Amino acid sequence: MTDRAGTPAEPDPESEREREREQEQEPPTERGPEPAGTGGSTDSPDGGSGDSSDSADSADGDSSEGDSSESAGPADGDSGAPAKPRRHWLRWTALGVSVVLLGAAGTGWFFYRKLDDNITTDTTAADELRRYEKERPAAVVSAARNILLIGSDTRSGEGNRKYGRDKGTQRSDTVILLHLSADESGATAVSIPRDLMVTIPSCARTEGGGRTREQQAQFNWSFEWGGTACTIRTVEKLTGIRVDHHMVIDFRGFKKMVDAVDGVEVCLKEPVDDSDAKLKLPAGRQTLDGEQALGFVRARKSLGNGSDTERMDRQQMFLGALVNKVQSDGVLLNPAKLYPVLDAATKSITTDPGLDSLRDLYDLARTMRAIPTEKVQFLTVPRRPYTYNANRDELVQPAASELFRQLREDRPVVVKKAEPDGGADASSDGKPDDADAPVPSGTPTFTGRNAAEGVCA
Numbered sequence: 193m194t195d196r197a198g199t200p201a202e203p204d205p206e207s208e209r210e211r212e213r214e215q216e217q218e219p220p221t222e223r224g225p226e227p228a229g230t231g232g233s234t235d236s237p238d239g240g241s242g243d244s245s246d247s248a249d250s251a252d253g254d255s256s257e258g259d260s261s262e263s264a265g266p267a268d269g270d271s272g273a274p275a276k277p278r279r280h281w282l283r284w285t286a287l288g289v290s291v292v293l294l295g296a297a298g299t300g301w302f303f304y305r306k307l308d309d310n311i312t313t314d315t316t317a318a319d320e321l322r323r324y325e326k327e328r329p330a331a332v333v334s335a336a337r338n339i340l341l342i343g344s345d346t347r348s349g350e351g352n353r354k355y356g357r358d359k360g361t362q363r364s365d366t367v368i369l370l371h372l373s374a375d376e377s378g379a380t381a382v383s384i385p386r387d388l389m390v391t392i393p394s395c396a397r398t399e400g401g402g403r404t405r406e407q408q409a410q411f412n413w414s415f416e417w418g419g420t421a422c423t424i425r426t427v428e429k430l431t432g433i434r435v436d437h438h439m440v441i442d443f444r445g446f447k448k449m450v451d452a453v454d455g456v457e458v459c460l461k462e463p464v465d466d467s468d469a470k471l472k473l474p475a476g477r478q479t480l481d482g483e484q485a486l487g488f489v490r491a492r493k494s495l496g497n498g499s500d501t502e503r504m505d506r507q508q509m510f511l512g513a514l515v516n517k518v519q520s521d522g523v524l525l526n527p528a529k530l531y532p533v534l535d536a537a538t539k540s541i542t543t544d545p546g547l548d549s550l551r552d553l554y555d556l557a558r559t560m561r562a563i564p565t566e567k568v569q570f571l572t573v574p575r576r577p578y579t580y581n582a583n584r585d586e587l588v589q590p591a592a593s594e595l596f597r598q599l600r601e602d603r604p605v606v607v608k609k610a611e612p613d614g615g616a617d618a619s620s621d622g623k624p625d626d627a628d629a630p631v632p633s634g635t636p637t638f639t640g641r642n643a644a645e646g647v648c649a
Contacts, residue, residue, distance in 0.1 A: 310538035317419065365412075385411065392413065392418075445541060448540060454479075457479045469488075512645060519565055607640030
């Protein structure tokens with residue numbers, strides 16, 4: 193059909209459909225507002241588009257009138273089409289990195305909060321100690337720290353009932369006063385026998401209300417009668433040392449700690465079969481898991497001479513081996529190994545408000561990590577059989593006062609392993625056979641061991 197002059201041509205159906213497809217593909221943001229009077233997208237008589245951008249493309253020699261992939265470029269007329277995929281790639285890369293970082297941070301925060309929430313805070317003891325603040329000893333060296341570690345023999349709680357019937361009370365199965373020097377160069381752990389005869393002050397009862405009267409009794413009754421606060425006050429009255437912090441751990445917590453480091457190695461001279469301690473082991477070098485380790489440190493009838501003295505020595509040996517295992521295995525520097533240890537520890541301990549956060553415990557672990565294992569020392573207070581009851585202990589003076597003074601004033605203490613042929617008598621007063629011999633440095637020496645020796649030394 194021939195167009196007459198001045199008469200618009202009939203729209204070609206195929207061209208119309210082509211223009212509609214182009215308009216659907218073209219992003220609406222690529223074009224700005226149409227200037228007034230330009231005719232917008234009004235079709236020209238020849239069926240082409242009257243858009244000014246098309247004219248510009250034509251002027252540049254663009255032979256593709258309706259190429260939507262090219263027209264979707266930047267609004268500033270940049271014809272470099274590859275810039276768009278590059279920007280998309282950069283955007284997705286940045287987004288991916290952001291997701292990974294946020295995920296890592298979120299995971300880290302989750303684990304931190306989980307460990308932090310595991311810790312139980314003992315506010316009752318803190319309240320009781322504030323009540324008697326005026327009678328407590330002052331800290332002589334403020335930068336040094338004294339932490340009382342209490343192993344509870346409670347049978348309550350998951351996994352603990354098989355060790356005996358729970359009578360609703362608990363006693364301190366193990367008590368260790370850990371002294372950390374002000375310059376963080378050494379740590380001295382002093383065991384206090386549970387059968388040691390001491391003066392227990394008047395304390396608020398943990399069961400039934402009321403208060404106890406001050407009296408002479410065996411040491412571990414202080415925990416049964418008045419809990420942690422009463423034990424701390426008893427230790428302070430006995431030693432004159434200010435207790436800055438405390439931790440209480442039960443059977444289950446001890447087992448989990450040992451399992452978290454994949455066991456601890458010990459050496460046995462003869463087989464052990466102790467039904468009371470739930471322990472049956474062959475002779476020789478072997479690695480104990482948590483359950484076996486608990487029996488090893490609790491056994492009295494089947495290991496050694498059956499005395500509490502020998503049992504404390506064995507506990508010190510095992511703790512030294514545990515410290516050595518943690519440091520030599522790089523547990524504190526390996527998150528994959530450290531997390532199970534922290535999880536076991538935080539679930540099983542009760543602490544004062546000054547140690548009830550993961551940051552506080554990390555600072556404590558950092559301090560211990562910096563101390564060489566040969567400078568982590570273990571010993572027991574100088575003691576001997578009690579005058580009025582051979583089944584109880586009493587302090588040996590002036591050796592005990594000398595030890596307490598050294599720790600109180602943050603002065604060094606040297607421990608020396610007892611001679612093999614010394615027998616029980618050699619360690620009964622807390623000093624080796626040659627303790628009376630002059631020490632060149634003037635530093636007092638006591639029977640004990642260090643963590644570097646291990647159980648098999």
